Amino acid sequence: MEKYFDVAYIVTSIPLLLPYIEITFWITVIAAFWGTILGLLFAVAKLSPYQVLQKIAAAYTTALRCTPSIVLLFMSYYGIPLVLSIFNISLDAVDKSVFVLIAFSLQFSNNMCEAFRTAYEAVDPGQMEAAYTIGLTQLQAYWHIVFPQALVVALPNIENALISLIKEGALAYTIGLIDLTGKANLIIAGNYNSHALEVYLSLAFIYWMISLGVQKVFYRIAHIFSKGKRLLLS
Amino acid sequence: MLDYEFLLDDFFIALSGVPITLLVTLISLGVSIPVGFIFAIFRLDKSRFWNKIIGVYVSFVRGTPMIVQIFIVYSSIPVLLKSFFVLLQWDTDIYKLNPIWYAFIVFSLNSIAILSEIFRSALIAVHREQLEAAYSVGLSTFQAYREIIIPQLLVVAMPNLCNATTNLIKATSLGYAMSLQEITLRAKVAANANYNYVEAYIAIFLVYLLLCSLVEYGFKHYEKKLRFYKFGTA
Numbered sequence: 123m124e125k126y127f128d129v130a131y132i133v134t135s136i137p138l139l140l141p142y143i144e145i146t147f148w149i150t151v152i153a154a155f156w157g158t159i160l161g162l163l164f165a166v167a168k169l170s171p172y173q174v175l176q177k178i179a180a181a182y183t184t185a186l187r188c189t190p191s192i193v194l195l196f197m198s199y200y201g202i203p204l205v206l207s208i209f210n211i212s213l214d215a216v217d218k219s220v221f222v223l224i225a226f227s228l229q230f231s232n233n234m235c236e237a238f239r240t241a242y243e244a245v246d247p248g249q250m251e252a253a254y255t256i257g258l259t260q261l262q263a264y265w266h267i268v269f270p271q272a273l274v275v276a277l278p279n280i281e282n283a284l285i286s287l288i289k290e291g292a293l294a295y296t297i298g299l300i301d302l303t304g305k306a307n308l309i310i311a312g313n314y315n316s317h318a319l320e321v322y323l324s325l326a327f328i329y330w331m332i333s334l335g336v337q338k339v340f341y342r343i344a345h346i347f348s349k350g351k352r353l354l355l356s
Numbered sequence: 357m358l359d360y361e362f363l364l365d366d367f368f369i370a371l372s373g374v375p376i377t378l379l380v381t382l383i384s385l386g387v388s389i390p391v392g393f394i395f396a397i398f399r400l401d402k403s404r405f406w407n408k409i410i411g412v413y414v415s416f417v418r419g420t421p422m423i424v425q426i427f428i429v430y431s432s433i434p435v436l437l438k439s440f441f442v443l444l445q446w447d448t449d450i451y452k453l454n455p456i457w458y459a460f461i462v463f464s465l466n467s468i469a470i471l472s473e474i475f476r477s478a479l480i481a482v483h484r485e486q487l488e489a490a491y492s493v494g495l496s497t498f499q500a501y502r503e504i505i506i507p508q509l510l511v512v513a514m515p516n517l518c519n520a521t522t523n524l525i526k527a528t529s530l531g532y533a534m535s536l537q538e539i540t541l542r543a544k545v546a547a548n549a550n551y552n553y554v555e556a557y558i559a560i561f562l563v564y565l566l567l568c569s570l571v572e573y574g575f576k577h578y579e580k581k582l583r584f585y586k587f588g589t590a
Contacts, residue, residue: 127435185565187522187568188522188526188564188565188567188569190527190529190530190540193529193540193560196557197554197558197561200553200557201554285419289419289422293421303421318427319428319431322424322431323428326420326428329421329424330415330416330420333418333419334415
């Protein structure tokens with residue numbers, strides 16, 4: 123009988139999986155882009171003086187915070203074509219990745235909204251007033267004074283949001299998108315379902331390295347942007 | 357377009373999965389709160405060796421997608437258990453084991469890592485002097501932790517524990533990969549007959565929204581109660 127566990131499979135499946143990092147990468151980048159824009163809009167709505175906007179933004183974040191990614195993904199995959207079919211728009215020709223991108227952009231926007239809001243609230247209002255007293259305009263004050271300080275506060279949350287976006291992206295295989303996880307399942311199917319454990323281990327290894335890489339990058343960024351803080355402390 | 361009758365039926369089918377979801381969540385938390393706490397103390401107090409080992413474990417769990425962790429456990433535990441049972445000469449068919457046992461294992465292993473990080477940051481936030489002060493009035497280590505450290509630690513950790521719990525509840529939706537009969541799987545299977553997937557996912561969404569909102573409300577309420585000692589000094 124063949125061995126159940128064969129370390130060689132872990133090594134040989136890594137080069138087979140690696141090309142599919144590209145798909146995972148683009149899904150992450152595009153979802154992060156739209157998610158950031160949406161998140162910023164909702165953060166502005168939450169911080170705005172208008173009650174209606176606050177309520178809408180609060181409902182949006184509560185709903186998304188309570189939805190598992192897989193449910194959001196399928197709601198996007200089945201729900202959007204249904205809604206558009208009322209207007210006689212057929213989405214049969216649309217690539218599956220679009221639904222994945224919509225779902226994960228929404229998910230990411232929720233995390234980013236909270237990151238932006240807490241970061242903005244963490245900056246002392248006195249900083250803004252101080253900036254006015256030395257003659258900066260509102261825009262200048264935001265750009266030179268508030269934004270750099272808020273960014274330092276927001277970085278750990280942005281990092282967490284990005285890593286969880288990459289990880290949740292693994293669920294895209296459920297609607298048939300062939301990314302890293304999708305490819306891993308294809309390899310296993312090609313092996314007649316044997317050596318699944320080895321392939322999954324190499325898949326986990328790749329994700330682990332990506333997450334560690336992201337952490338490294340954010341560590342460098344945090345190092346650069348917290349310059350002012352260190353000067354004040356020393 | 358939407359089949360409202362089915363939506364209502366499926367809502368109750370989804371609700372019938374809530375006990376399984378809650379059971380998995382509670383067992384995982386019950387295992388991981390004590391173990392995570394011990395891990396956190398180990399990482400702060402004990403040798404570099406344990407710090408490294410636990411650090412790698414935490415980094416792996418946080419750096420890989422939940423679904424991949426499920427795949428790994430689901431394809432390795434049966435084999436491990438089987439050889440174990442053969443060794444003990446137990447006559448149990450491992451493939452007839454209720455999937456809920458795998459769910460307990462996967463979600464406990466995951467939560468241990470998440471909670472140990474939460475407890476670690478909370479332990480750092482509660483200053484070491486508190487422990488020394490407790491010693492100086494003659495408390496034992498156990499008493500000091502129970503009377504002094506843990507009540508303060510809980511206040512710091514509560515918001516993160518709330519997040520971890522809602523994330524865990526959401527993560528159990530991935531139990532479908534182990535054919536765990538929880539909210540998502542039950543509602544989805546009921547939709548298979550007439551392809552009412554949109555209704556099914558709306559029903560699932562509503563159930564999770566209800567469940568997570570209740571959990572968040574409960575935590576907020578409990579946190580207020582825990583803060584009582586803070587008023588004493590104010």
